[in-house]
Amino acid sequence: MSKSLRAPSRRVALEHLNPDTFAPFGSVIENPLSSTSNLIHSLQSVQANQGSARRWLDVTNVTNFYSLSPTKKPSRLTVSLFVCSPRKLRVPNISKSEDPIRALPNAYPTSWAQSGIINDEMGVFDIEILERHPYTSQTFIPMGLGKENRSTQYLVVVAPTLPSSTSRKDSEKIPKAYPSPDPKPKGFATSIFSRARPSPYDNSQQPPSATSSQLTDDKPKGPGLPDLNNIRVFIARGNQAVTYGAGTWHSPMVVVGSEAVEFAVVQHVNGVPDEDCQEVILTNDAEGLSVPVEVQSASWMPKARF
8 A cells, every 4th residue: 555745846966876885775786896885895705607707696685575565475485577667757847747858958957957957858756756676675686787878778666764752643644564673583694695605516616604894784764754954866777686685775767868667676575565575656746756868859768978
């Protein structure tokens, strides 16, 4: 069941997706050889495939906390395929109720140009829903996109979790099913890679124990509502995958550009709707939370600079 939450009117600036800055919300998977992240550089690796490959260990956490759910119904690990179409971008000075795909030229408010908010041409993505998976991590792995692909990219929208409210009015807004604040049960596996052994299918050497600071003890975020005043939006390259930590508030996938993007998605599910996914609908009579995105007006392609 979805809950409604009033959102402030605010424009959220885009940030480049980086494992270090994204760490409070989960982890980023990218090639350590070309990464600038301290977290990624700390990953350990071994040779594999008869010396033709290098295997990086424990690149992300795949967590399962369904033993803490109200029903305690067991879950199963799933791998799904999401085919995500590009989102419509609204012209900055056109309200949500008007046509969001009108031509862009000369559409900006003068104040935006004077303040330097816009450079070329710009569309706006309106954040209207946030969701969380309270007992499982969720990993999105883009397929078919390269590092230099500028025609289609995706946004990662996340929000911190507020402390639990003692107000009865506020607590009624929180979905009934939420993560237990209790510590993780003894012996609970935090990663499907936590007991990695040499693969019988290649000639990899014995993997060392994972010591990467990226693999923290990812307990669920707790039952609080999303902190809309500190929402963050990252733009990802095509060679970056992202894992939302268990209970992390995030937007459904946001693809911007000209083509759909296919994602392999890894998460646990147990089939209980409120335990698998919880949603908050953001409402506002005015602008609400919006994200300015630079585009090429002829084809509505994003122009992220890395």
